[in-house]
Amino acid sequence: MPEAMQNAGAWRRAAPWLAWAVLIVVLDQLTKRLILQHYQLGDATPITGFFNIVRAHNTGAAFSFLAAAGGWQRWLFTAIGVGVGAFIAWQLLRHAGQRLFAFSLASILGGAVGNVVDRLEHGYVVDFLDFHWPFLSGLFYRGHFPAFNLADSAITLGAVCLILDELLRSRRG
Numbered sequence: 693m694p695e696a697m698q699n700a701g702a703w704r705r706a707a708p709w710l711a712w713a714v715l716i717v718v719l720d721q722l723t724k725r726l727i728l729q730h731y732q733l734g735d736a737t738p739i740t741g742f743f744n745i746v747r748a749h750n751t752g753a754a755f756s757f758l759a760a761a762g763g764w765q766r767w768l769f770t771a772i773g774v775g776v777g778a779f780i781a782w783q784l785l786r787h788a789g790q791r792l793f794a795f796s797l798a799s800i801l802g803g804a805v806g807n808v809v810d811r812l813e814h815g816y817v818v819d820f821l822d823f824h825w826p827f828l829s830g831l832f833y834r835g836h837f838p839a840f841n842l843a844d845s846a847i848t849l850g851a852v853c854l855i856l857d858e859l860l861r862s863r864r865g
Contacts, residue, residue, distance in 0.1 A: 705788035706752065707796035710781075716802025721809060724818040733741040748839040749816040771854055772806035777801055792857040799850030806843030818843065 731747035738744050774819075780801040788794050810817040819839035828835040 693780060702785040702788065706784045706794070706865055709784050709794045710801075710834075712795070712798040713802035713805065716799065716843070716846045717806045717809065720803070720806035720846070722821070723842055724806075724810065727729045727818055727820045732821075742825055745817075745820055747840050749820075750819050750839075751813070751816045769779040770811045771806055773804045773811070774838040777804050777808070780804070792853055792856075792860070796850045796853035799853065803843040803845070803847035803850065806841070806846070810843075817843075819844070821845075 727745070727747050731745075733747055733749060736744045736746040780797045784794055784797050784801070787797075807817045819841050821841060822836060822839045824832075824834065824836040826835050828837060830839065
């Protein structure tokens with residue numbers, strides 16, 4: 693079969709997963725825009741006894757890693773996000789028929805792109821989901837898990853599903 697036809701088939705098989713990634717980016721950016729429009733930095737609205745909507749800016753990576761590094765980390769994390777995104781898209785084209793694996797990759801891709809958009813547009817990632825429990829007080833300030841967003845949630849979901857996919861694959865032998 694000609695290479696162009698094989699490539700077209702790969703894109704067709706990957707289309708639902710790429711659409712899932714795009715949906716994640718759209719929902720992530722929509723929620724972040726709402727936060728930016730209605731909250732000032734540091735504002736919080738208690739929703740339950742353990743959950744708040746907040747506005748936080750993260751110039752670092754997960755758990756604010758390198759947040760105080762002086763600005764260069766913006767470009768490092770943007771470059772990593774772009775590189776990872778390209779690698780994941782390539783893997784999706786090659787493995788679109790492996791449903792759990794492709795779902796995992798597409799979730800990670802959507803989350804990574806959502807956070808890259810923030811870094812390029814604002815210089816920081818907008819976080820707004822704030823969970824807190826007293827039992828976390830020994831680990832996090834006043835028991836507040838670091839604020840996060842939908843992109844981070846999609847990356848976490850993708851990572852968990854990726855581990856699950858590998859466990860299931862290794863059991864099948």
